[in-house]
Amino acid sequence: MADVFQLLAEPSRRHLLEALRDGERSVNDLVARTHMSQPSVSKQLRILRDSGVVALRPVGRQHLYSIQGRSLRxxxxxxxxxxRFWQEGLNRMDEALRREPGPKARRKR
Amino acid sequence: MADVFQLLAEPSRRHLLEALRDGERSVNDLVARTHMSQPSVSKQLRILRDSGVVALRPVGRQHLYSIQGRSLRxxxxxxxxxxRFWQEGLNRMDEALRREPGPKARRKR
DNA sequence: GTAACGCATGTCCAAAGGGATATATGTCTA
DNA sequence: TAGACATATATCCCTTTGGACATGCGTTAC
Known part of the structure; x- marks a missing residue:
């Protein structure tokens, strides 16, 4: 899985991905939209790029980044x-009670 | 959001949630299924519980844990x-090219 | 050619957090 | 009541990593 969740754990990286939702953005665009420092943006973009979550397209002296869906998928x-745990009103232990009417404790396997 | 992604970032916690996919489990069950030490399991379960990702139901001297879908949702x-980034063959920069036929660089906003 | 611009990288630092170990708390059994 | 059992917590250590700052590198403009 190459730890996609690890990437998404960082709020700064999620902010970057949110800023990229509606298309390609340059680094300066992302700096303005996320209120992060430019080095921080570059650093996190690098991590996202190494993991294949974003792609880079250089245009002149700008670097345009865009989302690469595969990893997020x-x-x-x-x-x-x-x-199923948040559908059909399936709550806390309802499901367990449904599967195991007797209160006797369960052993391994 | 209370950082659900932060919770999922840790492999050990994902393993616990995977072991809970098909229903309630006791701590010892989880220790056996995840090959983690008992204190580690308890520690991570505590974190998951504080975040509302799992629920606890004490039965005798056992603590039965189950998944609470709301946060994961x-x-x-x-x-x-x-x-949309992994559907309809939407790749790398295809989408950007579609939106911006001219190769001229874009300025802020 | 030189300066400004856009971005990347290197270094340092401090905070966060997971694992191991030992121990405490609570519950059942004999 | 004693002891085994199930789980929680406390402490220490060590690694990871994000941010700040300074600087390097390539590109465009004058």
Missing amino acids: EASEWLSYYE | EASEWLSYYE
Whole structure:
């Protein structure tokens, strides 16, 4: 999985990805939109790029970054296993109670 | 958002959540399934519980944990904004090229 | 050619956080 | 009540990593 979640854990990186939602942006654009320092933006973009979450297209002296969906998809798919936990009013332990009517403790496997 | 992604960033916590996918588990169950030490399991479960990602139901001297979908849903919804980046063959900069036929550099805003 | 611009990188530092170990707390059993 | 069992917590250590700052490198403009 190359730890996509690790990347998304950092608010600064999420802000960058949010700023890239509606298309390519230059580094200076991202600096203005995220209120981060330019070196910080470059540093985090580098990390995102090494992980394949964003792509770089140089245009003159500008570097235009855009989102690369593939890695994010893995995270989304991981989370999809848990959809049932917030659907159909499936709450806390309702499901467990449904599966195991008897209160007897369960042993390994 | 209370940083759900921060929680998911740690592999050990993801392993715990994976072990909880098919229902309630006791701490010892989780220790066996994740190959983590018992104190580590308890420590990470505590963090997950404080964030509302899992719920605790004490039964005798066992503590049964289960998944609480609400927080995970927020992460899933955040990612849903990026679905279009891996759908419809939307690649790298295709989208930008589509939006901006001229190669002239873009200035702020 | 030189200066301004756009971006990347290197270095230092301090804070955060996970694991290991030991120990405390609570519950069941004999 | 004693002891085994299930889990939680406390402390220490060590690694990771984000930000600030300074600087390097390539590109455009004058």
